[in-house]
Amino acid sequence: MNERDSEAVAALLRARGYRLVPDEDECDILLLNTCSIRDLAEQKALGKAGHLQARKRRQPRFILGILGCMAQNRGAALLDQLPDVDLIVGTQKFHQVPGYLDNLRAAREAGVPLGATIVDTAAEAGSQNEIRDHVLAERPVTAFVSIQQGCNMDCTFCIVPKVRGDERSRPMDAIVAESRALAERGVREITLLGQIVTSYGRRDYAHTGGRTPFVQLLERLHEIDGLARLRFTSPHPRGFKHDLVEAYGRLPKLGDYVHLPLQSGSNRILRAMNRPYTRERYLEIVDALRRVRPEMHFSTDIIVGFPGETEEDFAQTRELFATVNYDMAYIFKYSVRSGTAAAAMAGQVPEEVKEERNQILLRLLEQNSRRRNQALVGTVQEVLIEGPDRKGLRFLGRTRGNRTVHFAADEKLIGTLAPVRIERATTAVLYGELVPAGVES
Ligand code: 5AD
Numbered sequence: 001m002n003e004r005d006s007e008a009v010a011a012l013l014r015a016r017g018y019r020l021v022p023d024e025d026e027c028d029i030l031l032l033n034t035c036s037i038r039d040l041a042e043q044k045a046l047g048k049a050g051h052l053q054a055r056k057r058r059q060p061r062f063i064l065g066i067l068g069c070m071a072q073n074r075g076a077a078l079l080d081q082l083p084d085v086d087l088i089v090g091t092q093k094f095h096q097v098p099g100y101l102d103n104l105r106a107a108r109e110a111g112v113p114l115g116a117t118i119v120d121t122a123a124e125a126g127s128q129n130e131i132r133d134h135v136l137a138e139r140p141v142t143a144f145v146s147i148q149q150g151c152n153m154d155c156t157f158c159i160v161p162k163v164r165g166d167e168r169s170r171p172m173d174a175i176v177a178e179s180r181a182l183a184e185r186g187v188r189e190i191t192l193l194g195q196i197v198t199s200y201g202r203r204d205y206a207h208t209g210g211r212t213p214f215v216q217l218l219e220r221l222h223e224i225d226g227l228a229r230l231r232f233t234s235p236h237p238r239g240f241k242h243d244l245v246e247a248y249g250r251l252p253k254l255g256d257y258v259h260l261p262l263q264s265g266s267n268r269i270l271r272a273m274n275r276p277y278t279r280e281r282y283l284e285i286v287d288a289l290r291r292v293r294p295e296m297h298f299s300t301d302i303i304v305g306f307p308g309e310t311e312e313d314f315a316q317t318r319e320l321f322a323t324v325n326y327d328m329a330y331i332f333k334y335s336v337r338s339g340t341a342a343a344a345m346a347g348q349v350p351e352e353v354k355e356e357r358n359q360i361l362l363r364l365l366e367q368n369s370r371r372r373n374q375a376l377v378g379t380v381q382e383v384l385i386e387g388p389d390r391k392g393l394r395f396l397g398r399t400r401g402n403r404t405v406h407f408a409a410d411e412k413l414i415g416t417l418a419p420v421r422i423e424r425a426t427t428a429v430l431y432g433e434l435v436p437a438g439v440e441s
Contacts, residue, residue, distance in 0.1 A: 001193050002068060004131060004144040006033045009067070009094050011133030016098050020135070029063040029101060031087070034070035036163050038335035042070050046081060053084045063104055065089060067097065069163040075121045090121030091164050092149070095130035128168040132178055136185055141386045141415045143187045147175050147217070148194030153236065155263075156274045156341035157303060157334060160195055169194075169201045172213070176220050183226035188415050189384055190221070192232035198239020211243045222251045228417055229384060231402075233259050234301075237277045240285040248292045256293050257327075257402035260285065261301040265320030266313035269306055272345070279320050286324050297372070297401035299328035302361060305354030306334045308347035314357050321364055327372045327401065331361045366427050373403065373425035380435055381405065383420040385413050405430040 009031065010020055021027050032049055035041040049066060056062050065087030066078060072090035079085065086104055089097055100118050107116060128149035136143070150165040151158075179190050194200060201213030208216065221230055230253045235244075237260060248254055260282075264270050267278045289296050302317065321329070333354040336343045376399075383397035383405050395409040397420070406429060407420050419435040 001144075001146070001195075002033050002035055004146050004193055005068065005091075005094055006031075007135050007144070008131045008133050008146075009033075009097050011135050012095060012098050013101070014135065015133070016102075018098075018101075028059075028061065029065070031065040031067055031097065033068040034066060036069035036073045036159050036337070038332060039337070040335065042073070045070050049082050049085065053082055056084050061108060063087070063101065065097070065101075067094060069159075072121050072163040073159065076117075076119045079117060079119075086117055088117060088119040088121070092124040092127035093120045093122065095127070096120060123165055126168075128170050129174065132170075132174070134182065136182075136187075137387075139387070139414050140182070140185060140187050141384065142189040142191065143182045144193050145175060145179055145182070145190050146170070146193045147197060147200055151195035152199070153196060154274050154341075156272065156345070157263075157306060157337070159337040159340055162339055164195060167196065167199060169204055169213075172201065172205065172217055172220065175217060176224070179221050179227065180224050183224050186226075186415055188227060188417075189229035189231065190227060192217075192221075192230070194232075194234075196234070196236045196239065197232045198235040198244065212239070212241070214239065215243045215247050218247055218251060218254065222253050227253060229253050229255050229400075231255055231257065234261055235259070236261070237275075237282055237285055240289075245285070245288045245292055248289060248296075255402060256295040256400040257297045257299075258289060259299045259301075262317075262320065262324075263301060263303050264306060264309070264313065265317035266309070267316075269309055269313050269317075272308060273303075273306060273342070279316065283320070283323065295401060297327040297403070298324055299402075300324070300326055300330070302329060302331045303334050304331065304357035304361060305349035307342055307345035307349065309334075309349055309357075314360075318360065318364065321361060322368070325372065326365065326368055327403065328369060329361070329365050331358055331365065333358050370425070370427045373427065373430055376403070376422045376430060377425050378422065380419045380421050381430075381432070382417055383407075383432075384417055385409055385415065387414050399430070403430055404428070405432050407432045407434055409434055 034045040052064050063086045066085055067089045068091055071088045078088055087100055131146040148169045150167045151161045152167040198214050200217060205213035262282060263273055263275055265279050381399040383399055385395055385397040389396040389406055394406045396404055396406050398404055405420055420432040421435050422430050422432040424431040
């Protein structure tokens with residue numbers, strides 16, 4: 001989501017005549033988009049910003065801005081630590097950045113002394129409609145499309161509702177138009193983005209034919225010619241009702257992959273987290289999806305060391321983690337976020353215990369991912385070819401199950417769906433060979 005927000009700002013700046021440079025050392029203006037989800041993210045951003053501030057001494061016209069969640073969370077208080085920052089812009093004001101930069105530059109040119117920082121962290125109605133412009137590669141294959149801002153859930157560990165505001169959805173027509181335009185530019189896969197995508201449009205559109213607005217949106221996007229794959233992140237388990245599970249049965253462009261945040265496998269902890277489902281319900285969803293799509297791959301988010309998490313609670317998480325047989329997982333140590341309900345809870349777990357539980361799940365994940373990847377060796381997978389890999393030696397693409405595959409290919413095949421025979425697997429990636437016959441043109 002942050003990448004997408006940054007991209008939208010970059011597109012607006014480019015439209016105003018600014019140029020994106022590949023190397024931060026070359027720039028005259030540097031905007032840091034920041035995350036607040038865990039303390040570590042904020043500390044990293046603060047460290048980076050502190051370092052960059054020093055550059056103002058060498059380069060007096062250098063402009064430094066802090067955008068996004070940390071800007072929203074801390075506002076003008078950031079100036080205590082970072083007095084030389086020029087711009088602090090919150091999560092509903094990304095689109096105002098070009099105007100603010102114009103103002104800053106005009107002030108500089110008029111000789112206004114340094115120190116007049118622009119701070120804007122206000123709420124803005126309709127800001128969800130502003131994340132819509134793209135900076136596309138020469139041959140874009142995948143793109144993110146933002147469908148919603150904010151979050152109305154009240155997970156006790158989470159700072160997002162505070163920094164991203166109330167849940168607001170974009171109009172379905174605007175999302176469809178944007179996706180169609182991307183497809184016309186050659187994009188083959190879009191990933192819909194939102195805090196809780198499954199809640200999309202629930203206050204703006206009726207359920208028709210027993211289908212949520214989110215499923216209706218998927219149906220409309222599915223019809224776009226040129227789009228081969230449709231993904232989304234993140235859904236909430238609560239949103240996986242019958243209509244969405246059933247959609248996987250009739251919408252083949254939905255890949256064989258779901259990111260389904262679990263957070264904890266203990267019902268007691270789920271309750272304390274204010275997550276409105278049980279481990280049993282979660283497993284039901286996984287089973288239902290595997291019934292519709294036997295090849296379904298799952299990833300998840302887990303928090304270890306939530307306040308009050310006992311060995312028994314953690315054992316439940318571990319057990320469920322193994323049962324679901326995840327292909328991928330993001331495992332986090334609980335991080336105290338001030339202003340959230342969990343920050344004030346009794347039973348905060350010591351750092352060493354969090355670390356130990358983190359390591360246990362990471363090891364389990366490694367075994368699972370390797371085993372799941374190994375099982376693909378010898379099979380032929382449909383791969384969407386994205387482009388050269390980082391070293392430029394091979395090409396890379398992803399399977400319907402969202403596993404990355406490296407293989408030798410030809411430039412001409414970028415953006416096509418091609419059968420690739422999997423020959424070798426590690427924990428994180430697959431290596432394979434293109435099966436020449438049947439390559440889609
Ligand atoms: N501490 C650790 N992880 C967190 N997440 C959200 N808040 C916290 C926190 N306070 C994790 C959740 C969420 C993911 C995006 O970040 O697992 O799904």
